[in-house]
């Protein structure tokens with residue numbers, strides 16, 4: 001039997017039409033009272049505004065899902081931002097959140113990630129979603145976050161008086177563009193689809209039934225679903241534009257209706273339309289001449305949560321392998337005796353391994369000497385060749401302050417680092433320099449001990465100039481002695497690329513030997 005031969009009641013059943021319950025007439029309740037906060041009514045929206053229709057279509061979609069899909073509406077949460085549409089959250093008898101301007105999507109993101117079973121719906125205006133919160137919108141789409149985002153587009157910032165917004169049509173008037181909007185608006189379906197949304201649709205409030213069906217589908221969609229609702233703003237927008245017949249105060253109440261009639265005239269429902277062709281066209285006066293409507297995209301794909309879970313499995317596998325390797329690495333017998341807090345400053349330029357050297361010291365102290373250690377680092381603005389510094393704090397007691405207060409020793413491998421860090425060295429401290437790169441100034445400090453080693457030259461002679469930091473580490477270990485030699489060698493061996501382990505250990509040993517001689521000579 002074809003659809004056209006069906007009885008009206010059967011046709012209504014197919015489209016999901018729910019006749020009002022007779023008890024509503026007896027009790028005087030509105031069929032939507034269950035989902036409306038009556039105590040918050042009357043609402044603040046202007047006469048003729050499209051928001052009432054947007055809200056009731058949303059409620060009817062929820063009621064249908066509750067009845068036909070057994071949805072538990074206690075597991076539905078609505079998030080709004082600021083603006084006329086933002087009020088929706090407050091009128092719904094659901095767990096709803098009226099958040100800050102433009103931040104409905106970040107709020108919804110947290111809500112969804114922390115409560116994966118919750119159905120989270122963002123309902124906000126075009127200024128909120130595409131203007132102030134535009135960045136959040138494209139990133140939620142890109143992540144295919146499993147929320148439904150409903151943007152009620154009234155073409156302007158209505159609540160604040162009708163300023164031009166990101167969806168105001170070109171040449172249309174707004175309170176801040178009295179001679180016509182010189183900017184071009186977003187095509188929101190195209191923006192959402194280009195961002196990565198997997199469900200994209202647009203309807204005007206005039207197509208309430210289709211809109212309600214689409215909202216059902218959008219809310220059942222597993223990924224990021226986006227529905228744009230074009231709604232007349234009878235007050236702030238329609239007063240300046242031909243759709244609402246301008247400023248005539250006598251027509252105030254009728255503006256919304258006139259805009260709806262206009263939408264009926266210019267609305268073009270399309271099938272299989274690419275989102276980029278979901279245009280809203282205007283004429284020379286900014287009058288809307290065409291609104292393409294319909295469902296433009298419905299492409300279920302793994303949502304953010306599924307992607308996280310999938311990657312978490314990979315990460316867990318790798319972490320277990322790394323943990324096994326860590327658990328199985330050879331350990332040293334415990335170090336005897338306490339070590340009072342000592343601070344080490346390392347300085348040089350990018351590419352010398354200043355960060356790696358600091359990390360090797362910290363790791364040797366924490367893992368092999370079983371002390372407390374804290375490592376921090378700082379970079380200059382340049383990627384390579386710029387200033388580089390790292391700091392290590394070592395102690396057998398807990399370290400409550402990770403930054404250096406009075407470094408007792410410094411490993412310095414550039415003249416700039418010498419100028420920068422040596423003044424901070426504690427009186428009586430130990431300065432170790434790569435004297436193939438650093439010269440001691442005439443007015444150098446006389447209250448510190450200074451030891452020099454041509455680390456870069458030694459490393460070059462060993463065949464790898466990048467092992468100069470290992471020479472300095474051996475030199476520092478012999479002279480300062482804050483970490484055991486074996487601990488440093490083990491930490492070094494596991495920190496450098498496998499094929500350079502030998503040359504780095506050789507460099508360390510040469511530095512250690514020179515450090516032992518230098519110390520003995522004092």
Ligand code: SF4
Nearest residue numbers: 046049084158233234
């Ligand atoms: S300002 Fe416009 S969008 Fe806001 S409530 Fe009034 S008519 Fe609706």
